[in-house]
Structure formats: structure tokens, C-alpha cells
Amino acid sequence: AQSVTQLDSQVPVFEEAPVELRCNYSSSVSVYLFWYVQYPNQGLQLLLKYLSGSTLVKGINGFEAEFNKSQTSFHLRKPSVHISDTAEYFCAVRGTYSGAGSYQLTFGKGTKLSVIP
Amino acid sequence: DSGVTQTPKHLITATGQRVTLRCSPRSGDLSVYWYQQSLDQGLQFLIQYYNGEERAKGNILERFSAQQFPDLHSELNLSSLELGDSALYFCASSVGSLTDNEQFFGPGTRLTVL
Numbered sequence: 001a002q003s004v005t006q007l008d009s010q011v012p013v014f015e016e017a018p019v020e021l022r023c024n025y026s027s028s029v030s031v032y033l034f035w036y037v038q039y040p041n042q043g044l045q046l047l048l049k050y051l052s053g054s055t056l057v058k059g060i061n062g063f064e065a066e067f068n069k070s071q072t073s074f075h076l077r078k079p080s081v082h083i084s085d086t087a088e089y090f091c092a093v094r095g096t097y098s099g100a101g102s103y104q105l106t107f108g109k110g111t112k113l114s115v116i117p
Numbered sequence: 118d119s120g121v122t123q124t125p126k127h128l129i130t131a132t133g134q135r136v137t138l139r140c141s142p143r144s145g146d147l148s149v150y151w152y153q154q155s156l157d158q159g160l161q162f163l164i165q166y167y168n169g170e171e172r173a174k175g176n177i178l179e180r181f182s183a184q185q186f187p188d189l190h191s192e193l194n195l196s197s198l199e200l201g202d203s204a205l206y207f208c209a210s211s212v213g214s215l216t217d218n219e220q221f222f223g224p225g226t227r228l229t230v231l
Contacts, residue, residue, distance in 0.1 A: 043223050044160075044207070046221075104162045108159070
């Protein structure tokens with residue numbers, strides 16, 4: 001079965017400092033990986049995704065993630081965070097096969113990023 | 118604004134009752150997904166519809182059911198409600214049915230069962 005572990009439930013960081021949000025996965029199928037962001041009182045929004053190709057994936061709002069197959073990781077990074085990055089971040093992996101080429105997404109428990117002024 | 122709308126925003130009801138949550142997908146999207154987000158379980162996939170047909174089922178209880186109508190809006194019906202059903206219910210939509218299609222999430226319906 002596919003699973004996602006987000007190692008930190010909360011990450012406080014000062015404004016303009018770099019941040020890394022960690023995600024490890026297990027999967028028995030070809031790996032598709034995603035990072036979603038949830039701002040307070042809103043739904044989730046896709047930040048970036050890895051399907052194949054380059055292991056370094058760039059997303060919106062200056063975020064990037066690196067797929068590391070040997071370490072089964074997909075950590076999210078940003079070199080300099082802003083107050084507006086305060087949100088909850090979810091890592092997800094392609095999960096159970098649903099048929100007709102479709103798979104469910106399995107989400108991690110989320111990491112709350114708090115940016116301190 | 119993702120383009121996905123959900124009504125109502127908040128719902129407070131009592132145990133044993135039945136409620137219906139409504140979702141309108143983005144224009145042109147054929148897939149609708151329902152998710153439950155709770156503090157203890159996190160974000161759990163419930164069910165997916167594609168162009169009116171059920172495509173995938175996740176951790177959906179038998180007390181819950183859903184459907185997608187010809188105009189592509191979807192409803193999630195929750196019956197015999199229990200305290201543990203209190204959660205945020207999200208609807209998402211995508212163009213196709215495949216995993217690599219980006220899912221666009223609505224703002225959610227917060228259900229409180231008293």
C-alpha cells in the first residue's frame with residue numbers, strides 16, 4: 001500500500017529564512033508525488049508535482065521540491081519565506097489503483113508552517 | 118478562487134440526522150472528488166465521479182453516498198450522523214479522471230454534529 005509520512009507537524013521559521021518541509025513516501029507503483037498548500041479557511045491548492053523526468057521540480061510561489069528515489073523522499077524547499085507562506089502543507093502520493101488509469105491520492109497528515117515576523 | 122463552489126459553508130446538525138452537501142465543479146471539469154478532513158484522520162479520499170459515473174471509492178462509510186448529476190454538480194449525502202462525522206468535507210474537480218490531472222479544491226463544508 002502507498003503511504004506518506006510528513007515528519008514535522010509544525011515548523012516555525014523567521015521571515016526571509018529558508019525552509020524545508022520533509023516528506024517520505026512508500027509506493028509499490030510508479031511514483032507520482034504532489035505538494036498541496038492550504039491557506040487558513042481555504043481549500044487545497046496544488047504547489048507542484050512530480051510525474052517523471054527532472055528530479056528537481058519548481059512550483060508556484062518560489063517553492064521547489066526534489067524527488068530522491070533512493071531515500072524515498074520528496075522534500076519541499078523555499079530559500080526565503082514570507083509571512084504569506086503561513087499555511088498548512090500536504091504531501092501526497094499516487095495511491096490505490098481505481099481502474100481505467102485512475103489512482104487515488106494518499107495524503108500525509110500535513111505540516112503547519114508558521115512564518116514569524 | 119479555484120472555481121469550485123461548495124454549499125453550505127457550515128452545517129450544524131444532531132446525531133442521527135441526514136444532510137446533503139453540494140458541489141459545483143469548475144467549468145469544463147468532468148471529475149468530482151470528495152474528501153473528508155478531520156484532526157485525527159487527516160485528509161481522506163471518499164469517492165470520485167467522472168462524467169456522472171462512479172469511478173473510485175475510498176474510505177467511504179456505507180452511511181454515506183454520493184452522486185453526480187447530468188449538469189456535473191455533485192452531492193454527498195451523509196445519514197445516521199454520528200459525532201465522529203464532524204469534519205471538513207472538501208470537493209475537488211479535475212478535467213479528466215487520471216491522477217496526473219490537477220485537482221482544484223473548493224473551500225469546503227464544515228459539518229458539526231452535536
